[in-house]
Amino acid sequence: MTRGEISIDERYCLGCGYCVHFCARGCIVIPGDRFTTMGYLLPVFINLERCNACAVCAWMCPHQAIEVYKYVESGQNEPEDISSG
Ligand code: SF4
Numbered sequence: 001m002t003r004g005e006i007s008i009d010e011r012y013c014l015g016c017g018y019c020v021h022f023c024a025r026g027c028i029v030i031p032g033d034r035f036t037t038m039g040y041l042l043p044v045f046i047n048l049e050r051c052n053a054c055a056v057c058a059w060m061c062p063h064q065a066i067e068v069y070k071y072v073e074s075g076q077n078e079p080e081d082i083s084s085g
């Protein structure tokens with residue numbers, strides 16, 4: 001099974017919540033008690049086992065704050081960044 005992981009760059013995140021709304025697997029939440037250095041609500045990646053690296057969250061983020069890493073079962077341990085380029 002394809003497994004994914006995301007990284008949220010709080011320098012660019014404005015706390016809009018689009019990533020939370022559009023992740024169909026419930027992998028992102030905004031707890032409400034975490035903030036970016038600019039004071040915006042910070043989303044948090046949870047449910048690592050459910051993320052399939054679909055990259056919808058990164059596509060929907062208006063501020064390019066999310067990078068998605070896809071782990072392929074090839075015997076390699078290096079994640080592949082599929083959200084940029
Ligand atoms: S890559 Fe897909 S499954 Fe993973 S957090 Fe983003 S929207 Fe959810």
Ligand code: SF4
Nearest residue numbers: 013014016017019061
């Ligand atoms: S969609 Fe982007 S800017 Fe909006 S909360 Fe998620 S990471 Fe932050």
